[in-house]
Amino acid sequence: xxxxxxxxxxxxxxxxxxxxxxxxxxxxxxxxxxxxxxxxxxxxxxxxxxxxxxxxxxxxxxxxxxxxxxxxxxxxxxxxxxxxxxxxxxxxxxxxxxxxxxxxxxxxxxxxxxxxxxxxxxxxxxxxxxxxxxxxxxxxxxxxxxxxxxxxxxxxxxxxxxxxxxxxxxxxxx
Amino acid sequence: xxxxxxxxxxxxxxxxxxxxxxxxxxxxxxxxxxxxxxxxxxxxxxxxxxxxxxxxxxxxxxxxxxxxxxxxxxxxxxxxxxxxxxxxxxxxxxxxxxxxxxxxxxxxxxxxxxxxxxxxxxxxxxxxxxxxxxxxxxxxxxxxxxxxxxxxxxxxxxxxxxxxxxxxxxxxxxxxxxxxxxxxx
Numbered sequence: 001x002x003x004x005x006x007x008x009x010x011x012x013x014x015x016x017x018x019x020x021x022x023x024x025x026x027x028x029x030x031x032x033x034x035x036x037x038x039x040x041x042x043x044x045x046x047x048x049x050x051x052x053x054x055x056x057x058x059x060x061x062x063x064x065x066x067x068x069x070x071x072x073x074x075x076x077x078x079x080x081x082x083x084x085x086x087x088x089x090x091x092x093x094x095x096x097x098x099x100x101x102x103x104x105x106x107x108x109x110x111x112x113x114x115x116x117x118x119x120x121x122x123x124x125x126x127x128x129x130x131x132x133x134x135x136x137x138x139x140x141x142x143x144x145x146x147x148x149x150x151x152x153x154x155x156x157x158x159x160x161x162x163x164x165x166x167x168x169x170x171x172x173x174x
Numbered sequence: 175x176x177x178x179x180x181x182x183x184x185x186x187x188x189x190x191x192x193x194x195x196x197x198x199x200x201x202x203x204x205x206x207x208x209x210x211x212x213x214x215x216x217x218x219x220x221x222x223x224x225x226x227x228x229x230x231x232x233x234x235x236x237x238x239x240x241x242x243x244x245x246x247x248x249x250x251x252x253x254x255x256x257x258x259x260x261x262x263x264x265x266x267x268x269x270x271x272x273x274x275x276x277x278x279x280x281x282x283x284x285x286x287x288x289x290x291x292x293x294x295x296x297x298x299x300x301x302x303x304x305x306x307x308x309x310x311x312x313x314x315x316x317x318x319x320x321x322x323x324x325x326x327x328x329x330x331x332x333x334x335x336x337x338x339x340x341x342x343x344x345x346x347x348x349x350x351x352x353x354x355x356x357x358x359x
Binding site: 010013018019022025033036039047055062079085090095098116134135136139149150164173 | 227
């Protein structure tokens with residue numbers, strides 16, 4: 001058991017099946033689909049609320065998605081801890097700023113990578129809320145419920161992602 | 175329902191959220207999908223780890239959730255979509271997915287595994303989500319409603335029983351994953 005937890009990686013099918021079982025539990029015990037992007041909107045709302053509580057509470061979006069530390073917000077904190085445990089147990093925890101794949105094409109300047117990450121994050125945060133979910137909320141939890149919107153969203157995530165990744169790195173499959 | 179009390183107990187739910195998150199993060203890191211190179215590899219179609227993880231999660235999740243639903247144990251929670259919300263939002267997300275190289279969940283996992291660029295990415299995601307919250311009243315009156323989808327779920331769209339769609343989708347996913355392995359992806 002311990003040896004298994006200390007392995008650097010597991011089969012993607014085992015990991016996927018594990019996430020599938022996890023979704024059973026979130027539906028059964030919490031009456032919720034597993035999702036990640038709502039927590040970011042809540043975080044933005046909490047920061048805005050700290051600056052001006054009145055203005056933030058009056059915003060229609062935050063009445064729909066109340067900015068508070070709750071189940072959804074804790075999911076993100078949990079992911080951080082869980083990934084840290086997994087990486088630490090296998091000895092693969094490594095502090096890095098510029099991922100090697102990025103550095104090979106765009107160089108090792110941390111500023112370039114961090115600016116790219118910030119811009120990509122802004123687009124992603126906006127797109128996730130625009131579409132009503134992310135790779136977990138739509139891509140896994142919505143598709144497994146056979147939601148039409150989620151299958152379309154997941155397709156669009158990959159169409160957009162494949163196009164832009166191809167523009168950045170060249171279309172490897174051509 | 176015996177679960178109602180548990181589900182409405184806010185304090186327990188916060189703890190459950192943390193526990194579910196820890197398991198999710200552990201699995202994501204073990205699956206390798208918290209690594210920038212693996213996600214970009216998927217978008218370049220040179221590494222299919224992400225799709226293998228996602229489709230096996232959907233396969234197992236779908237069968238379990240629909241079985242529990244048949245026994246009246248769970249409710250579904252899905253949204254109605256539209257071209258303006260789902261397609262446009264999905265494409266914006268996709269562009270961000272490629273530029274950041276993590277998604278909202280895996281970014282948190284990447285930070286846990288030591289990737290500091292993902293932490294800046296998380297700040298960006300919160301900024302983007304906050305910007306959307308400000309644009310929401312205007313978007314909600316217009317683009318988000320345009321081109322509403324004709325149905326909420328695929329079984330409704332096709333007018334067939336959910337059980338049949340579950341079986342067909344399960345076979346399609348299994349067949350697709352088998353094909354990926356046979357073709358050596």
